[in-house]
Amino acid sequence: MDQSMMLMLSNLLHLHNHLDPTTSLLSDLSSDATSPTSLLTSTSAAPLLFFTIASVLSYVASNPPSKPTNKNKNPKPSGSGRTPSAATAEFSVSAFRALSTEHIWAMEAPLRDAQWRSLYGLSHPVFTTVVDKLKPYITQSQLSLPSDYAVAMVLSRLYHGLSAQTLASRYALEPYLISKITNMITRLLATKLYPEFINVPVSRRRLVKTTQGFQELTALPNICGAIDGTSVRLHKLPTDLINPSMYHSRHGFPSILLQVVADHQKIFWDVCVKAPGGFDDATHFRDSLLYNRLISGDIEWDKAVNVRGQHVRPYIVGDWCYPLLSFLLTPFSWNRTGSPAQNAFDEGIMKGRKMVEEAIGLLKGRWKILQDLNVGLNHAPQTIVACCVLHNLCQIAREPEPDLWREPEENGSPPRVLENEKPFCYYGESLRQALADDLYQRLSSR
Secondary structure: OOHHHHHHHHHHHHHHHHHOOOOOOOOOOOOHHHOHHHHHHOOOHHHHHHHHHHHHHHHHHHOOOOOOOOHHHOOOOOOOOOOHHHHHHHOOHHHHHHHHHHHHHHOOHHHHHHHHHHHHOOOHHHHHHHHHHHHHHHHHOOOOOOHHHHHHHHHHHHHHOOOHHHHHHHHOOOHHHHHHHHHHHHHHHHHOOHHHHOOOOOOHHHHHHHHHHHHHHHOOOOEEEEEEEEEEEEOOOOOOOOOHHHHEOOOOOEEEEEEEEEOOOOOEEEEEEEEEOOOOHHHHHHOOHHHHHHHOOOOOOOOOEEEOOEEEOOEEEOOOOOOOEOOEEOOOOOOOOOOHHHHHHHHHHHHHHHHHHHHHHHHHHHOHHHHOEOOOHHHHHHHHHHHHHHHHHHHHOOOOOOOOOOOOOOOOOOOOOOHHHHHHHHHHHHHHHHHHHHHHHHHHOO
């Protein structure tokens, strides 16, 4: 019993003697007057009151309550309501291994894949495909983390758009190490997997499948792809840039340009990231490898159709921001001010272009890091290309499509034709008019 309790009992003794002076609790313990029985049988209420209070206090003193926890010393909960230690344990190697090797096979495939997509943006089979293809290269790098764990970490960053600092606190690693692992995985995706999953449809079988797919959509023959560009917003620009204004897009934010060509299944078959956000689509296109291969005749598509005496080889379609060329056909006008035949052609072109617009919407809708790219400027192109590779993997595997990311409205005037492009432009005008007249005649005869 502590000193405060002893002091309280002493005060009660004095109070008792004051209330009932005929009984003394400090007298001889053998006296009947001081026995418990005498207290209970006393004619005064004071002894009974004291005995009751003393019994309660004695019980409390012998059973002290546990000390309350100092809430100020507890670690602050994270934004998700978990303490840092709990959050770290949830994303540890052991937790990932339990999910990927124990729990995952006890779940039904739809539930398993839904859970995997919520974490990493793709189903478990597609995830294992990525890991299997990257594992030999990751092993060569002598990374201290397991290959599948490293890939999962980077995919979670690309899918959720997390910063290196956020991922570092989640996985209990240093931010510089998160950046290093991200750079390694995205570089491998953009270089080692790019040739396998992003390539020009030159084989006869694939070319026929692509042109037939576009013809079902547009009623126009021999379209083999649709081209478009998009600004990828940068989270911030380096402070030591000589001319940062060249990165500001027409939409007002810092960015770099992504140019893609997609087929009728919204699968990219060409990707280019070479220009700051302040450049226009035509300039970016003319600086791309695809443009140089097409204008030099390096790409040979072994499929041609005859339309009103015109030899029409496979071509791609784009909007009025691109130059009209024999291998790139654009609309006659942007506001349907042409002839009925020209307007019908423009409508068909826009149906084809819708595939690349939706492909870009899916790309940014699934890999949210592209909505606000929080990597260094030097690593931005490879991160974008890596997301394009992952997009194709998801489209080929027929993964569920997320909500489309909506792009700002396009505007601008047609680019001027360069001197070396004039022969291609002249032939493109003839092809476009022949296709328009043929389409209008077929539509009118229905």
